[in-house]
Amino acid sequence: xxxxxxxxxxxxxxxxxxxxxxxxxxxxxxxxxxxxxxxxxxxxxxxxxxxxxxxxxxxxxxxxxxxxxxxxxxxxxxxxxxxxxxxxxxxxxxxxxxxxxxxxxxxxxxxxxxxxxxxxxxxxxxxxxxxxxxxxxxxxxxxxxxxxxxxxxxxxxxxxxxxxxxxxxxxxxxxxxxxxxxxxxxxxxxxxxxxxxxxxxxxxxxxxxxxxxxxxxxxxxxxxxxxxxxxxxxxxxxxxxxxxxxxxxxxxxxxxxxxxxxxxxxxxxxxxxxxxxxxxxxxxxxxxxxxxxxxxxxxxxxxxxxxxxxxxxxxxxxxxxxxxxx
Amino acid sequence: xxxxxxxxxxxxxxxxxxxxxxxxxxxxxxxxxxxxxxxxxxxxxxxxxxxxxxxxxxxxxxxxxxxxxxxxxxxxxxxxxxxxxxxxxxxxxxxxxxxxxxxxxxxxxxxxxxxxxxxxxxxxxxxxxxxxxxxxxxxxxxxxxxxxxxxxxxxxxxxxx
Numbered sequence: 001x002x003x004x005x006x007x008x009x010x011x012x013x014x015x016x017x018x019x020x021x022x023x024x025x026x027x028x029x030x031x032x033x034x035x036x037x038x039x040x041x042x043x044x045x046x047x048x049x050x051x052x053x054x055x056x057x058x059x060x061x062x063x064x065x066x067x068x069x070x071x072x073x074x075x076x077x078x079x080x081x082x083x084x085x086x087x088x089x090x091x092x093x094x095x096x097x098x099x100x101x102x103x104x105x106x107x108x109x110x111x112x113x114x115x116x117x118x119x120x121x122x123x124x125x126x127x128x129x130x131x132x133x134x135x136x137x138x139x140x141x142x143x144x145x146x147x148x149x150x151x152x153x154x155x156x157x158x159x160x161x162x163x164x165x166x167x168x169x170x171x172x173x174x175x176x177x178x179x180x181x182x183x184x185x186x187x188x189x190x191x192x193x194x195x196x197x198x199x200x201x202x203x204x205x206x207x208x209x210x211x212x213x214x215x216x217x218x219x220x221x222x223x224x225x226x227x228x229x230x231x232x233x234x235x236x237x238x239x240x241x242x243x244x245x246x247x248x249x250x251x252x253x254x255x256x257x258x259x260x261x262x263x264x265x266x267x268x269x270x271x272x273x274x275x276x277x278x279x280x281x282x283x284x285x286x287x288x289x290x291x292x293x294x295x296x297x298x299x300x301x302x303x304x305x306x307x308x309x310x311x312x313x314x315x316x317x318x319x320x321x322x323x324x325x326x
Numbered sequence: 327x328x329x330x331x332x333x334x335x336x337x338x339x340x341x342x343x344x345x346x347x348x349x350x351x352x353x354x355x356x357x358x359x360x361x362x363x364x365x366x367x368x369x370x371x372x373x374x375x376x377x378x379x380x381x382x383x384x385x386x387x388x389x390x391x392x393x394x395x396x397x398x399x400x401x402x403x404x405x406x407x408x409x410x411x412x413x414x415x416x417x418x419x420x421x422x423x424x425x426x427x428x429x430x431x432x433x434x435x436x437x438x439x440x441x442x443x444x445x446x447x448x449x450x451x452x453x454x455x456x457x458x459x460x461x462x463x464x465x466x467x468x469x470x471x472x473x474x475x476x477x478x479x480x481x482x483x484x485x486x487x
Contacts, residue, residue, distance in 0.1 A: 029409065030475060030482045032480065037475040037482075039470050039473045041471055122453075123451055124452050188471065190470050190473075193469060207466075217458050218456055219464050220458070
């Protein structure tokens with residue numbers, strides 16, 4: 001009798017455990033959008049939801065890519081100075097881009113495309129573009145000339161936008177919203193350097209995000225950040241770029257000169273709720289340098305940052321400690 | 327051919343009987359040739375098709391598709407192409423997995439027993455090779471979690487606990 005009771009108890013506990021876990025299983029999916037790798041890891045009832053989420057990424061790529069013919073961005077760039085009607089999504093991104101451009105004193109500018117298309121940071125070839133061509137292209141960079149009237153966007157002829165520094169964040173937020181709508185409670189999503197989480201880990205702990213050690217191989221971390229269901233975005237010189245004659249040529253370009261920003265920084269990590277803002281602010285704060293960058297972040301509510309200098313020193317904004325492990 | 331009307335103006339002769347047998351012989355020969363050709367073409371087709379397929383090599387030898395260590399207790403390494411699983415291996419057993427695509431794209435994944443990394447890829451940007459190692463210790467910290475991805479070749483490697 002005692003044995004039977006024990007057996008029943010074990011069975012009862014086992015069935016409880018199974019039913020508690022049965023709902024959501026850890027599933028992952030990978031996709032390739034806007035020249036970035038998207039990885040989605042979520043606790044879901046049906047793995048199909050992740051495939052649907054990847055399809056959402058594909059739809060946004062078709063809207064926001066500079067190179068996809070017929071996308072909002074493509075149409076703006078090819079309108080020859082005429083107004084173009086765009087989606088609410090594109091509009092929201094452009095409005096954020098304008099605000100961040102103001103906040104950064106023009107160091108964040110999505111009209112950088114005439115310059116950025118002259119650089120090749122992805123092939124691994126260490127080739128510098130023609131300096132005169134860069135100077136001429138830099139003269140075409142000025143987001144204040146992009147005008148928005150309702151859903152109509154006008155860009156002067158010859159200018160070009162590229163939402164590479166902000167669209168990933170917007171899509172990350174959108175995919176998060178989509179998954180939340182599908183009832184997902186725990187997920188960690190990665191869009192290039194953008195990490196967006198839904199909730200906490202299933203064990204109730206915050207997610208951990210490593211901040212790359214600038215002097216060590218990829219995958220070795222200098223600091224570990226915590227993510228409580230928000231966005232963690234890192235912009236750094238080690239992401240895309242090449243070394244030539246002792247100089248690191250990386251993808252964060254100075255809109256004024258068209259050349260990579262050379263300052264004391266190696267990376268900036270921004271903690272925020274919105275990954276679109278985090279994306280734009282990480283790039284901006286990097287371009288502004290520690291002092292001005294930290295000042296800008298301090299002026300924004302709910303946003304914190306950690307700056308890693310090339311000499312390995314770390315600078316935190318006033319509330320950033322909460323996001324750091326130890 | 328049955329049912330077809332003979333050409334007008336011609337009457338059957340004895341010669342025709344002979345030539346009928348001859349024709350039948352010819353027909354049989356033609357059929358045999360056709361059959362042989364068909365067999366050859368099918369074989370050649372298979373051969374060509376084999377060259378069109380993605381090949382997975384384990385430690386340099388073609389993998390026969392049989393499950394490797396099917397007892398999935400410990401962490402696993404899953405290699406996918408275009409999101410579809412190619413092979414699922416135990417994390418703890420040292421091995422090299424090579425994925426060879428018909429267009430010449432090649433990725434070699436090294437499984438050391440306590441780490442997984444892209445040992446080699448003939449892709450243009452080498453991002454996957456520079457993504458470093460995935461270990462059970464850094465799995466949670468990496469920006470891409472347990473993934474190593476070769477974007478140009480659409481190959482991904484995932485370490486799953």
